[in-house]
Amino acid sequence: MVSRRGLLSGAAIVGVGAFTGAVQSPGTAAADAPLNTPFTPVTAPHLAEAERMVHYQRLLASGYLPGGLLGHWPLDGTGADRSGHERPVTLGSGASWSTLRAGGDLTFDGTSNAYAATASVLDTTAPFTVSAWVRLADGDSPADLATMYTAVSQDGTSASRFLLQYDPAFSTWAFKVRSEDQSTKVSAVATTPAALGVWTHLTGVWDGTQIHLYVNGELKGSAATTLSWAATRGFNIGRAKWDGAPVNRFKGSVDDVRAYGRVLSADEISVISGRTADLNNQYLVGSASTVTWGTPDDLTSWIAKARCSSFITWVLKDTYGWASDAYFTQYFQDRIPEAADYRKAFTDGTGGPHFKRIRKVTDLQPGDLIAVDYNGSDPDNTGHIVMVRQVKDVFTGSVNFSGETQYAVEVVDMTSDPHGVYGLSSYAQYPDTRMVSDVDGANFQGVGIGHMMFYASDTTGEFSRYRWSVNSSSAKTYAVADRPISAARVV
Numbered sequence: 001m002v003s004r005r006g007l008l009s010g011a012a013i014v015g016v017g018a019f020t021g022a023v024q025s026p027g028t029a030a031a032d033a034p035l036n037t038p039f040t041p042v043t044a045p046h047l048a049e050a051e052r053m054v055h056y057q058r059l060l061a062s063g064y065l066p067g068g069l070l071g072h073w074p075l076d077g078t079g080a081d082r083s084g085h086e087r088p089v090t091l092g093s094g095a096s097w098s099t100l101r102a103g104g105d106l107t108f109d110g111t112s113n114a115y116a117a118t119a120s121v122l123d124t125t126a127p128f129t130v131s132a133w134v135r136l137a138d139g140d141s142p143a144d145l146a147t148m149y150t151a152v153s154q155d156g157t158s159a160s161r162f163l164l165q166y167d168p169a170f171s172t173w174a175f176k177v178r179s180e181d182q183s184t185k186v187s188a189v190a191t192t193p194a195a196l197g198v199w200t201h202l203t204g205v206w207d208g209t210q211i212h213l214y215v216n217g218e219l220k221g222s223a224a225t226t227l228s229w230a231a232t233r234g235f236n237i238g239r240a241k242w243d244g245a246p247v248n249r250f251k252g253s254v255d256d257v258r259a260y261g262r263v264l265s266a267d268e269i270s271v272i273s274g275r276t277a278d279l280n281n282q283y284l285v286g287s288a289s290t291v292t293w294g295t296p297d298d299l300t301s302w303i304a305k306a307r308c309s310s311f312i313t314w315v316l317k318d319t320y321g322w323a324s325d326a327y328f329t330q331y332f333q334d335r336i337p338e339a340a341d342y343r344k345a346f347t348d349g350t351g352g353p354h355f356k357r358i359r360k361v362t363d364l365q366p367g368d369l370i371a372v373d374y375n376g377s378d379p380d381n382t383g384h385i386v387m388v389r390q391v392k393d394v395f396t397g398s399v400n401f402s403g404e405t406q407y408a409v410e411v412v413d414m415t416s417d418p419h420g421v422y423g424l425s426s427y428a429q430y431p432d433t434r435m436v437s438d439v440d441g442a443n444f445q446g447v448g449i450g451h452m453m454f455y456a457s458d459t460t461g462e463f464s465r466y467r468w469s470v471n472s473s474s475a476k477t478y479a480v481a482d483r484p485i486s487a488a489r490v491v
């Protein structure tokens with residue numbers, strides 16, 4: 001399943017192509033494109049195993065679920081339909097592209113031209129599912145919580161067949177269906193109030209006998225209805241229809257709208273909302289860890305709940321017969337060594353026959369491990385350990401030190417804090433896969449691929465310091481005198 005174009009071509013893939021998908025934002029992945037990740041040439045089996053985990057966690061984070069998809073609008077700066085059904089939405093003048101979430105989104109100003117529309121997508125006489133990320137405007141021109149705002153609808157001559165919306169009567173989100181003559185309305189309503197400025201994932205389902213509303217991947221409301229009629233007058237994002245005219249124009253932002261011609265299960269809705277990714281890909285402090293390489297046809301079976309060092313250890317144990325509890329206990333005095341234990345063993349040469357010290361940054365190869373010792377400066381962590389994908393290039397843009405050369409190193413690791421900040425200009429060339437998802441106040445954690453900056457002494461070529469990402473400030477740059485760094489090859 002993992003694409004290895006780099007391996008097939010035999011050439012290292014450099015630059016932004018490492019995270020394909022969003023044309024406008026090289027650092028992000030479109031929800032339907034993560035299978036195209038051009039991974040680096042892999043000669044180290046444990047790197048391949050780590051990449052497989054990243055790959056599936058990326059699919060989960062993007063809500064990858066193509067089965068039955070009749071329309072999918074990632075809204076990454078274009079109205080394109082990525083479902084393969086070629087149903088692009090056309091924007092009214094009250095809709096504009098925005099970048100509140102990684103990859104981009106669509107913002108509506110609440111005026112009469114606030115919409116994006118295409119011809120009818122769903123056969124609304126049969127069960128269907130519709131979903132979207134929504135965010136009511138806050139700031140200088142906030143949404144009015146006394147006003148009805150519809151995020152997604154599909155319309156007949158007079159009224160919308162269904163509405164995924166904010167309803168001021170309940171002060172929260174709702175999924176509704178109507179009769180063709182507008183005489184009947186059935187609502188499934190959320191249980192907690194909606195707030196301004198909060199990205200929320202909504203899914204509405206009609207299964208033939210009931211409607212269901214899911215909020216952030218969890219079922220929050222249901223109602224019985226067998227209403228069935230064909231809504232043939234268009235699929236709308238950002239508005240609804242009543243008495244034959246547009247109403248409920250959205251004020252805020254909408255992203256990743258999907259229409260499925262079937263009922264999605266609760267587990268599937270958990271996937272498309274990103275909830276499963278949040279559950280399965282977690283950074284843990286402490287000794288507990290669960291790292292499970294699942295099966296390709298079951299995304300949800302891939303689990304990466306660990307800290308940096310336990311993730312690396314589980315990758316080695318999963319890949320090599322020698323990487324046993326007995327080995328690590330013999331050479332590291334622990335079944336699952338801490339990052340500082342790895343650093344010390346690499347430096348002292350005490351890691352046993354399967355770890356060979358690498359001193360120079362320019363000698364690093366794919367699969368090598370780099371361990372940093374925090375020297376007791378962090379109460380929660382002894383340090384950090386990463387697996388190298390490639391030494392990408394010499395970086396000279398900022399935070400340079402005399403007598404040292406700065407290298408951007410692409411790494412696989414498990415962290416609570418992605419490497420870099422989406423949207424800063426320097427980030428795009430050195431992105432982090434954990435930024436597939438929400439960047440609006442979220443801190444996407446877990447296993448992923450990102451870039452750290454390691455420095456080498458011009459005199460010796462050995463590690464001299466590091467910083468967490470291309471965006472990290474000089475003040476967050478650590479010299480080896482304060483935080484020792486050591487690397488090793490797995491042999």
Ligand SMILES: [Ca+2]
Nearest residue numbers: 074075076104
């Ligand atoms: Ca988007």
